[in-house]
Amino acid sequence: MRRIIKNTKIYTMSEIGILENTDILIEENKIVDIGTITEEADEIIDASGKLVFPGFIDAHSHLGMWEDSMGFEGADGNEETDPVTPHLRAIDGINPCDRCFSEAISHGITATATGPGSANVLGGQFAAIKTYGKRIDNMIIKSPVAMKIAFGENPKTVYKEKHKAPTTRMATAAILRETLFKALEYMSKKEKAGKDGKEAPDYDIRYESLIPVLKGEIPLKAHAHRADDIYTAIRIAREFNLKLTLDHVTEGHLMIEELKKEKYPCIVGPNLTDRSKIELKNLSFKNPGILSKNGIMVALMTDHPVVPLQYLILCAALSVKEGMDEYEALKAITINPAVILGINDRVGSIEKGKDADIVIMNGHPFDTFSTTEMVIVDGEIAYEASKQ
Template identity: 70%
Template sequence: MQSILIKNAKIYTMDEKGIIEKGDMLIKDGKISMIDNNINEDADYIIDATGRLVFPGFIDAHSHIGMWEDSLGFEGADGNEDSDPVTPHLRAIDAINPFDRSFEEAIEGGVTCVATGPGSANVIGGQFCVIKTFGKRVDKMVVKEPAAMKVAFGENPKSVYHEKHQMPQTRMATAAILREALFKAREYLNKKLEAQQDEEKDMPEFDMKSESLIKVLTKEIPLKAHAHRADDIFTAIRIAKEFDVNLTLDHVTDGYLIVDELKQENVPCIVGPNLTDRSKVELKNLDFKNPGILSKEGILVAIMTDHPVIPQKYLVLCSALACKSGMDEIDALKAITINPAKILGIDNRVGSLKEGKDADIVIYKGHPFDIFSEVEYVLIDGKVVYHRK
């Protein structure tokens, strides 16, 4: 694989090294090999980044890219199997189309990694995955799969199944359906463990839905909870505690109204999409000040687009507008780099510029929060996948 040397850059490492005012970065075999001043090793390709700013590739912790394809209707809508409110066995990797042009636009916007998966029609929607944004075959783009189990509270599952004249039509029913699925999965898991320990006991009859929820119960992946309104946020936390499972709160529109409670719970918050109209009652408190207020209280915050609600390429713009609304600049940058990496459990590979990590890198002419700034280079796994001529 080609070695690349980036010279004379202002490097935003997004880790303990902070900002390196003038440094070099050597990339070998798709990884960051060295970050230092005046690296003189030979390289196949040299990028003179004098006067340029270098960042880790930007990460969106909540997207549906590839699931609802650009410029298509029903033919490209593969994110909601709204024929059954409980579908934990559905996997995002079976629906993503890497040839959707939104991936190319994401790269041009500096977005190199996304968590993408089912929407919020169902109480349990299915399994999210984390992928790089460059590639032709999703299997080769995967960073983590499964990465989370999507669940939804509030008006989305209510409205979908109200039209079908079936449960859930109330918030009580949504909570009850989720609890029932988790109870069944826990019982299924216990029977499997008993059978493994006692040869006289039979394995339970295979149940694909319960099988899919085992990684939630064993804390290998979290529940990824769609929750806008404060009461729905608290219901998500309540159920996660009942079953002792990990949780991320996604959307969290009312978060700044209950920041004292969220600080006590110490649950990661993936905030957004904010660059939209208040199209439904759950969005009446929508405000770009939300992520900054949460972040200032020490809550781990990521900013999302919820693509295609906001096009994937505008992730950085969402972060800039949060900064404009009071979020600290570095915190706003962390909310699209190291924070989503931590929340998704992939910070050992991406999210900051550090020796040994994947060489997912964005080189900017100007600061990314300046609307007139431009992405000049994007590297994914040490390969130049975009170069603005």
């Protein structure tokens, strides 16, 4: 199937920038050309007067893991029986038939990183997925894409009620350190056994799941709102020489000089919510703009279902209203999350060879009166406003 999007303004979100009166050639599931295209196609989409963007990306959500309009039966994001569950995989808990997927698509959100919640010190493996499809196995961009860890009051609260560790920040850090050390020891024994012909250690699914983290293949994805928790996440990542993303970073604007030195990417949010707990007392839409203006790579999140995924763009618009550069806010929901998640070879910008995930709008997405007219995912029309 060959499709051409004709005569449109393209926000490529690449180094090319914004292109006027330009065409996009899609063949099967990939973008194969951008420019003035005279070739024939199976379908011509006239996008004159429209704006075209790469599919928007939410860098941190729990889409499909807490199902819409359901209670316990659809809550599969937190295994609150053990603070150490790195072996849990998001893809085993996602229901892609949840209606929130179609709501995301209708607003141009074509990809997200989704995974376990923050009840446990080590919660499990996040996955980067497309939001369009019926079978999760066919929607995966990368799995695992990160290992969820959590600091602060969430694990403290969960395990205080169970009268077991961690009930302090010290215990949270100690449990994480101990688990990482044992996983490192397990990996070392396994590697030595392979080289020397010795007997390998007994299989341990928890430590196996941490090997990609220890090898630097995926980052720790650290739930940390407060400054002290952010510093603890950085401290432990340094101790084990691990990749790290700082997620939530609610007090980032209060520690900006230190974060400038550290240069870890920050996934900020959810800001479109109330201050429901103590750690959120410094919540502000000014935060992402301050971080971005100080040279820190910023992506935005909804933390769905805390904020419904379709309001990711609104979160970006409100960040602009509170001081974030408009183009940087667009980057924070396109190319930046793709880079942070390590999936920018496929998504995040409109470039030759990338997945044909494209959003056509009748106005700028930060104008709340703009409408999503068409969404294409993997070259297939996933949403068309005129047919709704």
